[in-house]
Amino acid sequence: MPTIKSIEDLKRLREEAQKVKELRDQTGKTQIVVGMGTVGIAAGARDTLKAILAYIEDKHLPDVILRQTGNIGVGGQDPVVQVILPGAETVTYGKVTPAMATQIMEEHVVKGNVVQDFRIEA
């Protein structure tokens, strides 16, 4: 690690350190989980994931965490996407195509309205 030789060095390091710390700080953020088990991938979960990723990047949503997990455990409903808004219950969507994913992002993640048509019981 570089030795800090001046006050400017310290300020620069503080900014870098803040970025890393922000990354780790996950409280108060929206989480989106995509089921990426073998079944999920076969059903097209990767395309769904990419659509969500593109949406986040496009709309600059910094407080959203996209995660992937293994098989979520709702057979026959892949690709499965779960949305967890801060302080709210987990909402599970089934058979999510890239187009549906974009709609979920718009309605649920941005506006806060659950898309009842796509919702399944998990």
Add this chain to the structure above:
Amino acid sequence: MAYYRSTVLVSMDPVCIEKGALEIKEQLIKELALLKLSEEVQVLDSPRLGDPETEGPDILVYPEGSHYIQLSPATVGPIVLEHFVKGRELQQYKAQMRDVLDEELGEPKDKEIRIILENIGKIDPRNIEDYIAVDGYQALAKVLGEMSPEEVIQTILDSKLRGRGGAGFPTGLKWKFARQAPDTPKYMICNADEGDPGAFMNRKVLEGDPHSVLEGMAIGAYAVGANQGYVYCRAEYPIAVSTLNTAIEQAREYGLLGKDILGSGFDFDIEVRMGAGAFVCGEETALMASIEGGRGEPRARPPFPASKGLWGKPTNINNVETYANVPKIIHRGLEWYTSMGSEKSKGTKTFALAGDVAHTGLIEVPFGLTLREIIYDIGGGIKGGKAFKAVQTGGPMGGCLPASDLDLPVDYETLGAAGSIMGSGGMIVMDEGTCMVDIARFFMEFTQDESCGKCVPCRVGTRRLLEILEKICAGNGEEGDIEELEELSEQIRKNSLCGLGQGAPNPVLSTLNHFMDEYKAHIYEKRCPAKVCRALIKYEIIDGPCTGCTVCARNCPVGAITGERKQTHIIDQDICIKCGICYQVCQFDAINVS
């Protein structure tokens, strides 16, 4: 900035690099590109993540926070495939999640203000960059770059910061005396010999935010003109010692301790000295004797440490919490700091709330809150809905304050005037089931045991006090005992060498003052009103409610209970050891304690 769904931090600690961290990173980037994941996953260099010696080379994957350790280029492939493609954590390479979050310390309650405890559980104490991210070492930079030592001392004087070790001496004044002392070299000492039973405020700070203490010491060293510092920490705090050592090592690596700090020409370094846990070593002169390698015994003052301290040189000695306040005052300004607290005591104080209170644990409150607010609003009142009897502040040398003192504001002057002390922040709450004579005996047992034995009033006096209290609790108290307790206490207080002896009689004097009727009941009526002192109570079975179920007889460890099934049982008082088990197991409230 491009959005990545996942970030991999690769530890670039020198030890990790030596163990192949660069190859790991290269392999990682290659594998990700192969699976067309380069746009989804970013790879960043990072300072150390875990312990490089045992865990390196290692990577940390966010947002999951998975920590993969002891990697080789061959293990990178499976991790990428499992973690990033299939979304499963590969358990065999994963480290146990380190608990950065502190479990002992909950969310702040209403009326709490956290300054000292602010970062605890929120930053990783073993990673200096976490501290820097929350404005750490900015105060040191400001002091070295913009302020003269005199200006620093004046700022601390104006902040009205007072010693958090208990005596409440103005910190700025202490620094001024040390600065004015002509002799050199000068030393900075941090007193981390926290010994009050049940108190762990300082341990928490050292374990959770060690750099705040180091930064405070460095600022103080610049102000008084010292180049060497020592943290005196008890050996019973192994985690605190190890966290401190890691913090010091990292601060040196980053150039925040050592020679020519931040290019200012100012040199300062810190070492940890471990104490063997003698309570008296929290007294400053005994502490310095212990650092020098001598017996931990206090000496007479003056000369005060500011003129003749460690190795006969000018020394400034402050408590952990005092130092932790310093960077916050400098960085956030006087106006902010002096807006909290009472007229003569500014800022906040941490307390370890213990005893018969619903929520025990660490709290931090501004000075001037009343005891009632602390015990009822923050502590949640008395456990089990019982009535409040007394609160003891300031550890074993503090006094017990009764319910009539509950509305006193907590600051140095008020507690002192009420016959107790602020101390380092122990606060023990007692409910109606506490015998005050027994409590006085308990604390005297502690101080008697911890007396270093150098001066007669403390060595012999506390022994005699304890003997009298034991006699009273055993039911053998006699006419004149109360007067003797009072006189002995007065002599010990006046003639002892250090704070331990001078404060030792406080529990006795304060209980005599507020709970005289309990002493009288023990001595003249041979009765313990709280039903605690075993020699003075008697267990009996009441005729009516007893159903003869035999539960008490079967549970009695000494076979003192006899009786036929379905007949009232009897306790043989000559055999009974008054353990109270029959009282606990009886389902019919048939056991009477008198």
